Amino acid sequence: MTHNTEHDTFDDGAIEKQDVEHAESRLFEEDPLEARRVLRKIDFRLIPLLLFLYTLTFLDRVNIGNAAVWNLESDLHMKGYDYNIVVLVFYIPYILLELPSNFVINRVQPRYWVGFLALGWGLSVLCAGFAKNMGGLLTARVFIGIFEAGMFPGCLFLIGSWYRREELISRMAWFMVSNDVAGVLSGLLGAGLGSLNGKGGYSGWSWIFFVEGGMTCCAAVLALLFLPSFPEDSTFLTPEEKAWYLRRLQRDDNNRTGKQQKMSFRGVLRSLKDWKVLTSGVLYLSVCVTAYSLSVFQPAVLTTFGWSSLKSNLLTAPVRAVSGIISVLVALWSDKVKRRGMFCIAGFLISIMGLLLVMLLHNGNLRYMGFYFASFGIYICQPLVIGWCVNQVIGYTKRGTVTAFAVSCGQVGGIISAVVFPSKNAPQYVPGISTCIGFQALGLLTVANMWWWCRWENKQRDAGKRDHLRQLSAEDQEKLGELHPDFRYML
Template identity: 65%
Template sequence: MVTLDRKTSGGSYPDLEKTDIKHQELYEGSVREDAEDPIEAKKVIRKIDIRLLPLLVFLYTLTFLDRVNIGNARLWGMEDDLGMTGYHYNIVVMVFYIPYVLLEIPSNMIINRIKPRYWISGLTMGWGLSVTFAGFSTSFGGLLTARIFIGIFEAGMFPGCLFLISSWYRRHEVLTRMALFMVSNDIAGSVSGLLGAGLGSMDGIKGYSGWSWIFFVEGGVTCAAAILAFFCVLPFPEESKFLSLDEKEWLLRRLKADDYRNKEREKITLKGVFRALADWRIICTGVMYLAVCVTAYSITIFQPTILSGFGWDSLKSNLLTAPVRIVSGIVSVAMAFWSDKVKRRGIFCLSGYTISIMGSLIVMLHPNNNVRYMGLYFAAIGIYIVQPLCIAWGSNQVVGYTKRGTLTAFAISSGQIGGIISALVFPKQDGPRYYPGISTCIAFAFVGIIAGSCMWGFGAYENRMRDAGKREHLRNLPPENLEGKGEKHPDFRYTV
């Protein structure tokens, strides 16, 4: 049994790379349960969880809050104060995503080369200041400029955090952690409505409108959080210092045995990125996440507007966004835990898209406003089940820092295109039913089902081929070449 105590193992760990372990025992890429001390393993993983996740959850809560607070600001006179008409609001929402899409892959190339705490804290300070200055806007152009800078600085946060999380855990531990991280969206969605109601009521204080106070306060909190991030964000596992030497060596060996990653963390290069982008699994993950984000951003940014179309006032519309996000967050984490436990992704992914489609149809077609509000719950629950799942599923299917870093950045870049789409298909004149916008959400959910079915079908087929010995010829390769095969290794199993 592998333990964390050198004394009990004769001064060194058993060499897992040289142990005669049949590929059936490594089914789906996991280390055998009896190959490690479960009590010691839980202690180390718990230590990592405590040091890594709470801070990242907090930071991404602020990221999402600062991104979507414009939906709440809209209800407190922002458009009238800045002379915004027609599609101006939609343009302000959309322009954020342009630098966001373009800069995510370069950002993961940078975080791979420098200490994550430097990069993440710098990004946090940058967008915090941009949000704060947005409150001083006196024209449509000023707000537009602030939103561009928010997009520039926020671009690296989401993919960088997911890249960092995926580096610390085995393949069937990572979804639960990603879901806990992404529950930040639901926390932000819940808090955004409450803050929008509270801060907006400061309208007139010191001569500033309520929408300005939303930006001032939320941006100021983010700047303070940047200082905390500088001191507390963890590095990659190979550079960690909070683990003992024994724990660190055990962790790295465990991660390598799980997915055949190289012992040393490779640098992400432009050539490696282009090679990774030719992998259909990475493209498929991007399509799934694009399908998620069309609905997710529509719910987040336009939910207050949709609710106000029910005939409810601004305060009620803001407050009633919170319960939807709370419920969807709880269900998302529960489904992620279940998915990790049973080591399955496909059935959860396709079910989430289907539930979201049902909810969207209710919102669009049902005559009763209370029932339509219930439909928002189903639309949100379904899509937020899929959001962390499709990123984790894609990460489960590839090996190595370059592919995982490229996958998280490319998928999230694709998702932000969904944000651009959602910004364009919900003009105010389409209310209160918003047939074009909601129909677009439904169409993309069907695209997600198709992409998920392809990922599921290919993984199941390839696993059957490997179980039948159809990939055993690869074992004839020299050991150094076989080790570098990654997901093509005959012992590797896809997650389905």
């Protein structure tokens, strides 16, 4: 039996499928508590595990800053710029392999890929503790960079695939608070493990690498067992929940078809021509020069105040704790009001003020206060700039390209920070801090440019200046992505 109208013909199967879809839609759309339950189910499965894994990633990356104050340089006979080179060499494979890694995670189960990466860099950190000379430490740092390269962009890619645009920044902030958790733990573990100096015939810096590398190897098992896949291939939601959630995401992203889309080389090259993708790289570079400088060199700067190695390590912890709390609160506020640009500008300005206090003042306590402003200002910006750029594009290919390209550019900031803070510039470190301020000024200009352009383009669409694109076929309109006249950029 069929039902005919003037334009369409439906069979019983199509009518039944449509009725089921309407019923599922009504079930969740008319019950916000039930919809919130599904969203929380996803949050608890995805965010805490990624936060834990990336905490270990960041901890293993910056723990060399804590190791440096526990006889690392003297034991390995390092002089001059040797320490800076060891810090720098990590970023070379990290930068080169981030975009290729997003190709891999897009094609295999994320839990297999992330578990493999975690095991690889955990073993590399552990082996660094056995280094007998600078060459051994350099080799370990290269392998840490190789394995860690896929972790950060892959996690951002996965998070960006699971949430709607107005929900994204707060989740990214919760994920990136792992930087601050790692900063707190790094100071505490650096002080505690470093105090094992001499135990078993190993220096304090070796114990830092042994214990933290071993923790990461254990965490690899958790990733292998529990990390979820992309929404289209997920299994922890019921069929009804999954069907509803995919339709919910599709309304936010016209490129979703119900099947996981694969990144292509041609699509990536096309995405790299988009100014919004390029802007993501400039913004994250502007953030990371300061973020890495604070993470790696803050303990060394604090020792120039006349404070002991133990005190310098311990006092990095409260700075990061405050930064983490403030960054999450600002991210929640940003998602609530659906605004990004004004918070980015505020974060850059606060951080610049803090850096000026550290550079220009001579009183140790006041300079330490400057670290608070510098840290929470820049860590406000970190989730915002990546999340904002992900908000401005549609589709797996562009989102995967944005996250990988932005993070790759950010690691150039790590290289810059590694060479602009030589110990000879102590105690004020004017060249290094001035470099951080200069890049944040670049960030301010870039934020203002994107904010103005997106506001202007939204006005054009509100005025109907892009409605001629509606004359394209449905298939061609789907390919428009964020160029579709119904799409509005986040401001």
